[in-house]
Amino acid sequence: MTLLEIFPSLRSAMTPRLDPAVWPASTHVDDHDRITVAGVALADIADQYGTPSYVLDELDLRHRCRTYREVFPEAEIAYAGKALLTRAVATWVTEEGLSLDVCSAGELAIALSAGVNPRRIIMHGNAKTPAELSAARDAGVGRIVIDSHAEITLLAATLTRRQNVLVRVTPGIDAHTHRAVATGVTDQKFGFPLEHGQADEAVRRVLGQPRLNLIGLHCHLGSQITEVEHFRTAVDRMIAQMAQIRIDHGTILTELNLGGGHGISYVCGDPQLDLSSLAATLDDALDDACARHRFPRPRITLEPGRAVAGRAGVTVYRVVSVKHVTGGRTFVCVDGGMSDNPRVALYGAHYSVALANRHSIAAPAVVTVAGRHCEAGDELAVDVQLPSDLHPGDVLAVPGTGAYHHSLASTYNAVGRPPIVAVRDGRSRELIRRETVEDLLRREVSG
Numbered sequence: 044m045t046l047l048e049i050f051p052s053l054r055s056a057m058t059p060r061l062d063p064a065v066w067p068a069s070t071h072v073d074d075h076d077r078i079t080v081a082g083v084a085l086a087d088i089a090d091q092y093g094t095p096s097y098v099l100d101e102l103d104l105r106h107r108c109r110t111y112r113e114v115f116p117e118a119e120i121a122y123a124g125k126a127l128l129t130r131a132v133a134t135w136v137t138e139e140g141l142s143l144d145v146c147s148a149g150e151l152a153i154a155l156s157a158g159v160n161p162r163r164i165i166m167h168g169n170a171k172t173p174a175e176l177s178a179a180r181d182a183g184v185g186r187i188v189i190d191s192h193a194e195i196t197l198l199a200a201t202l203t204r205r206q207n208v209l210v211r212v213t214p215g216i217d218a219h220t221h222r223a224v225a226t227g228v229t230d231q232k233f234g235f236p237l238e239h240g241q242a243d244e245a246v247r248r249v250l251g252q253p254r255l256n257l258i259g260l261h262c263h264l265g266s267q268i269t270e271v272e273h274f275r276t277a278v279d280r281m282i283a284q285m286a287q288i289r290i291d292h293g294t295i296l297t298e299l300n301l302g303g304g305h306g307i308s309y310v311c312g313d314p315q316l317d318l319s320s321l322a323a324t325l326d327d328a329l330d331d332a333c334a335r336h337r338f339p340r341p342r343i344t345l346e347p348g349r350a351v352a353g354r355a356g357v358t359v360y361r362v363v364s365v366k367h368v369t370g371g372r373t374f375v376c377v378d379g380g381m382s383d384n385p386r387v388a389l390y391g392a393h394y395s396v397a398l399a400n401r402h403s404i405a406a407p408a409v410v411t412v413a414g415r416h417c418e419a420g421d422e423l424a425v426d427v428q429l430p431s432d433l434h435p436g437d438v439l440a441v442p443g444t445g446a447y448h449h450s451l452a453s454t455y456n457a458v459g460r461p462p463i464v465a466v467r468d469g470r471s472r473e474l475i476r477r478e479t480v481e482d483l484l485r486r487e488v489s490g
């Protein structure tokens with residue numbers, strides 16, 4: 044007889060800490076001490092669909108869309124598809140009243156094949172190809188965000204009728220995010236800097252093209268931003284620019300797209316962006332800036348990706364081996380890694396990990412969860428606490444993997460990409476199947 048059988052009340056005290064700020068809202072522990080999401084045991088998903096698998100809580104994702112609409116009732120919310128886009132996700136977000144931001148012909152095709160109204164699609168990309176601009180034109184997307192001088196000329200030549208466009212500007216704001224995702228600073232590849240009149244020049248050129256209907260400006264400050272004050276500065280600078288455009292050209296722009304970048308927690312205690320406080324700050328900043336410049340309040344668009352999809356996702360892995368290095372670390376090696384989650388290697392991201400298929404009363408040990416790939420840096424979580432009796436066959440779950448995991452996945456080492464399994468009301472269904480070795484071989488055209 045186990046201790047838990049003698050003292051059942053110990054169970055709740057001893058279950059792993061599943062912080063609701065990090066795990067999907069529907070995460071629980073069932074009577075067999077297994078972690079469940081939306082009423083489905085992650086261990087059952089591992090058995091049925093194999094590992095690694097991305098698990099996606101549909102209602103969690105839908106709920107986050109609804110929260111955005113409630114907190115920002117007057118703004119347009121355009122889900123950033125680069126975070127995670129499948130036909131089902133495109134359907135869920137648009138059913139919840141969001142628009143959709145895409146940044147490639149591929150993402151556009153997924154959105155269209157899900158039946159998304161093209162008028163609600165915003166097309167991004169710092170290097171859109173002629174084919175992509177033609178695809179956006181043919182689809183009749185609502186807005187194209189212009190990112191370079193070459194694009195102005197190319198788009199104007201491509202269009203057969205007037206197209207609503209925004210100009211992407213970099214407002215020179217350092218939101219203190221990782222260098223690889225700091226897109227609001229001047230010295231990077233996106234948009235036209237406000238500095239040195241570069242954005243002015245782009246606006247002048249766009250206004251000189253009769254087929255381009257400039258309706259607003261766009262900026263995106265970076266990723267994982269947790270302090271709302273950066274957005275106040277952005278509003279100040281962007282409204283000042285819009286007011287200057289009115290003075291210089293007599294054109295009143297009616298749309299201000301402030302991008303995404305809303306930070307979420309990956310581990311317990313991580314800061315995250317407070318949406319209510321962002322709403323209050325934006326309101327305040329718009330009141331101030333518009334009054335100062337006597338400029339009519341533009342319609343605001345926000346483009347969250349991670350904050351909509353990130354916490355709806357959990358990746359399940361199976362432990363393949365546990366290696367104790369004498370004088371070194373203990374490595375818990377799993378059957379996935381940097382091919383399904385490159386964020387650790389790319390950004391030094393941190394994750395929570397939990398044992399998902401059973402409860403252990405073994406003492407915790409500090410371990411490194413390592414991936415299966417041929418890179419020493421292929422580690423999913425360093426110095427995390429897991430039960431010391433972990434063994435091959437155990438199932439580990441990593442929360443916070445709904446955004447920028449499937450979309451960033453690779454086939455490194457010819458390992459096929461994992462499936463996406465949606466869970467809702469105690470049921471699971473595959474949205475994307477696992478990529479097989481046959482899929483990889485099918486791409487080879489000559490031997």
Ligand SMILES: Cc1ncc(COP(=O)(O)O)c(C=O)c1O
Pocket residue numbers: 123125126144167263265266267302303304305346347348349350446
């Ligand atoms: C233009 C634009 N909008 C929105 C986003 C979404 O950012 P996040 O997922 O951090 O909210 C990105 C991310 O790179 C972006 O480049």
